Amino acid sequence: MLDPAFVRDHQDEVKRGLKSRGLDADGELESLATLENRRRRLIPELEGLKREQNAAGDEVARAKRQGKDASGIFEANRQRAQQIRQLSIELDQVEQQRSGLLMSLPNLPHASVPIGKSAADNQVVRSWGEPRQFDFEPQAHSDLGPALGILDFERATKMSGARFSVLLGAGARMSRALIDFMLDLHTREHGYTEVAPPFLVNRASLEGTGQLPKFEADLFKIAGDWDLFLIPTAEVPLTNLHRAEIVDGDTLPLKYVAYTPCFRSEAGSYGADVRGLIRQHQFDKVELVKITRPEDSYDELEKLTLNAEEVLKRLGLPFQTVVLSTGDMGPTMAKTYDLEVWLPSQKKYREISSCSNAEGFQARRASIKFKTAGTGKAEFAHTMNGSGLAVGRTLVAILENYQQKDGSVVVPEALRPYMGGMEVIGQ
RNA sequence: GGAGAGAUGGCCGAGCGGUUUAAGGCGGUGGUCUUGAAAACCACUGAACCGGGAACGGUUCCGGGGGUUCGAAUCCCUCUCUCUCCGCCA
Numbered sequence: 001m002l003d004p005a006f007v008r009d010h011q012d013e014v015k016r017g018l019k020s021r022g023l024d025a026d027g028e029l030e031s032l033a034t035l036e037n038r039r040r041r042l043i044p045e046l047e048g049l050k051r052e053q054n055a056a057g058d059e060v061a062r063a064k065r066q067g068k069d070a071s072g073i074f075e076a077n078r079q080r081a082q083q084i085r086q087l088s089i090e091l092d093q094v095e096q097q098r099s100g101l102l103m104s105l106p107n108l109p110h111a112s113v114p115i116g117k118s119a120a121d122n123q124v125v126r127s128w129g130e131p132r133q134f135d136f137e138p139q140a141h142s143d144l145g146p147a148l149g150i151l152d153f154e155r156a157t158k159m160s161g162a163r164f165s166v167l168l169g170a171g172a173r174m175s176r177a178l179i180d181f182m183l184d185l186h187t188r189e190h191g192y193t194e195v196a197p198p199f200l201v202n203r204a205s206l207e208g209t210g211q212l213p214k215f216e217a218d219l220f221k222i223a224g225d226w227d228l229f230l231i232p233t234a235e236v237p238l239t240n241l242h243r244a245e246i247v248d249g250d251t252l253p254l255k256y257v258a259y260t261p262c263f264r265s266e267a268g269s270y271g272a273d274v275r276g277l278i279r280q281h282q283f284d285k286v287e288l289v290k291i292t293r294p295e296d297s298y299d300e301l302e303k304l305t306l307n308a309e310e311v312l313k314r315l316g317l318p319f320q321t322v323v324l325s326t327g328d329m330g331p332t333m334a335k336t337y338d339l340e341v342w343l344p345s346q347k348k349y350r351e352i353s354s355c356s357n358a359e360g361f362q363a364r365r366a367s368i369k370f371k372t373a374g375t376g377k378a379e380f381a382h383t384m385n386g387s388g389l390a391v392g393r394t395l396v397a398i399l400e401n402y403q404q405k406d407g408s409v410v411v412p413e414a415l416r417p418y419m420g421g422m423e424v425i426g427q
Numbered sequence: 428g429g430a431g432a433g434a435u436g437g438c439c440g441a442g443c444g445g446u447u448u449a450a451g452g453c454g455g456u457g458g459u460c461u462u463g464a465a466a467a468c469c470a471c472u473g474a475a476c477c478g479g480g481a482a483c484g485g486u487u488c489c490g491g492g493g494g495u496u497c498g499a500a501u502c503c504c505u506c507u508c509u510c511u512c513c514g515c516c517a
Contacts, residue, residue: 043477047486054486057498061445077497246474369474378474 001102001364008036017108020115020326028101035098042091049084053077103213106331107361110298113335116325122338123325128309129318131342132401139407140345141399142276145171147407148426151277163281165392170425174398174411175284177418178391179259182286182311186388190307192257192288197237199260200228205240208366210332210358220263220281230263234287235385242291242368242381249372252381253292253300257388260285277392278350284391288355290384291368297357297382298335305337305355308388312352314414317397318342320349334359339389341397352393355386 007014011029018025056077063069109115114123145151150171156164167175186192200222206212206229211219220230231237238256247254262285273279288307292300305321312319324336333356340349360380363369369378402410408426411419 040477043486047477050486053498057445060498064445074497079497081497 001361002105002108003360003364004036004098004102007032007102007105014108018105020109021106021329021331022117022327023106025105028105032098032101035094035101039091039094039098042087042094046084046087046091049080049087053080053084056080103207103365107334107358109326109329110335110357110359112323113329114323114325115327117327118325119328121325122322122328124320124322125337127318127320128313129316129342131318132344134344136405138344138400138403140276141396144399144403144407144409145277148409150174150425153275160281163279165277165280167395170419170422171395173419173422174415174425175391175395177415178394179284179286180418181314181415182388182391183257183259185311185314186257186286186288186307190255190310192255192307195234195238195241195256195258197231197234197241197258197260199231199263201231201236201240203227203229205236205243205366208243209236209239209362210365211236214331218264218266220265231260232264233262233285233385233387234258234260235289238287238289239291239362239368239383239385240366243366245367246369246371246378247291247381249293249370252370253290253296256289258287258289259391260287277396280392283393286388286391288386288388291363291370291381292384293370294360294379294382297359297384300382301335301337301355301357301384304384304386305339308339308353308355308386311389311394312339312341315394315398315412316414317394317401317412319352330356332356332358332361334361337386339387341393342401343397344400344403350393352397353387353389355384357382357384 002014007029011033015026015029056073059073114121116122139147141151142153146153148170150167150169152166152168156166183194187194203212206219211232219232222228222230237260238258241256242254261282263282265281266279277283288304290300290304309319309321319339319341322338322340324338329336336354336356338351339353339355341352342348343350359382362383363380366383368381368383370381371378398412398415399409402412404410404424406427408424410424411422416423
């Protein structure tokens with residue numbers, strides 16, 4: 001949610017920001033301004049009446065104490081009470097419409113974000129490593145994996161349907177090793193606190209991070225008399241750790257890392273990606289979340305992005321980091337870096353991590369505030385998150401980048417201690 | 428799943444229709460005293476919104492929502508959560 005006071009006082013800036021996302025919200029902003037005015041007329045009126053009501057209550061109490069009859073003022077009180085009821089209903093409606101509009105507006109892009117219409121306008125900010133030159137035609141992971149007996153799509157379809165997968169033997173082992181490796185790196189070297197959160201969350205949590213109310217269709221909801229959803233990312237439980245809290249400013253930045261499975265229904269087909277591990281209804285991810293002071297958030301976003309990049313470096317996987325253009329960014333985010341890993345079979349860099357600063361957008365929806373002892377009042381924090389990394393896609397990248405001519409796969413050195421010293425899969 | 432008891436400020440805890448502007452205590456902050464500290468004493472001690480340049484003033488908030496009433500922390504309904512006992516269970 002945008003800051004209502006900022007929207008009220010900076011109409012043009014807000015219009016411009018939303019237009020850069022390709023959204024013409026002039027109509028919404030006008031309605032919002034009207035509601036804002038009505039609200040600010042109603043509140044003082046209502047408060048004045050309540051003040052009178054309080055005074056009248058004292059008067060009755062005083063009279064009763066003195067044994068007098070106070071029923072003479074009851075008629076006036078009754079009329080005022082009726083007026084208060086009516087105004088309250090009116091104010092309620094205004095506030096509901098107002099917050100509905102506010103909740104529907106996306107975040108404003110940060111000034112450093114390139115303006116563009118789509119992913120084509122994203123900009124590469126740096127790259128690392130050189131794509132390997134193969135002296136044979138590299139296979140896709142969706143061929144390599146099944147051939148090695150470590151990946152099985154057909155049996156997954158039998159038990160769960162399309163876009164699920166089964167990992168077997170060294171494949172399952174490598175997935176577990178990757179999770180361990182990533183968690184160790186981020187907790188021991190990057191200072192994040194490991195969290196094991198629930199995989200089911202309520203509606204309020206998803207509203208806090210911005211998945212609801214707009215994107216319910218992308219989520220798996222639990223059947224029966226439950227208002228619970230499978231998490232689409234650990235960003236949801238981690239950011240909601242401090243929902244409706246005022247945290248001690250001295251503890252900032254808060255840094256959390258969690259491994260969780262992620263569940264996304266995302267209807268529709270995506271060509272070749274449907275075949276392999278790239279786009280699944282269920283996938284594993286190690287997620288980084290930070291809650292920071294507003295003035296530190298862009299520094300912290302840079303650090304968080306580097307923390308995610310470090311995983312790829314240690315695994316020896318070539319990648320590039322791109323800053324998303326205004327047209328390609330998610331609606332809750334003010335700035336997003338994607339890490340894209342090299343996939344030899346596609347001869348392309350493909351997204352493996354997304355690191356974003358939501359600024360105060362989620363903090364306002366989820367009411368995450370901080371306050372430093374002695375100095376002033378509670379203030380909304382900034383929140384950010386990034387994959388560190390998507391485990392399934394990392395497995396894909398390893399299989400494809402470390403494959404050998406005979407179809408075996410070398411285990412990256414950094415991962416061997418986590419796999420009982422295994423050096424090669426499939427020999 | 429069954430039976431029962433609860434939810435009050437940072438924490439504990441009183442209040443059960445109108446001097447509650449939420450008693451009292453603990454904790455915290457500042458001060459007095461002291462060479463310093465402790466103790467004692469004094470003062471202050473949350474959030475949201477509205478008006479205002481600010482100082483400040485006002486309204487709301489006793490788990491959430493709804494109702495009864497001139498008036499609700501207090502009465503009624505409902506939801507959520509917590510605790511105790513029984514059953515089941517990794």
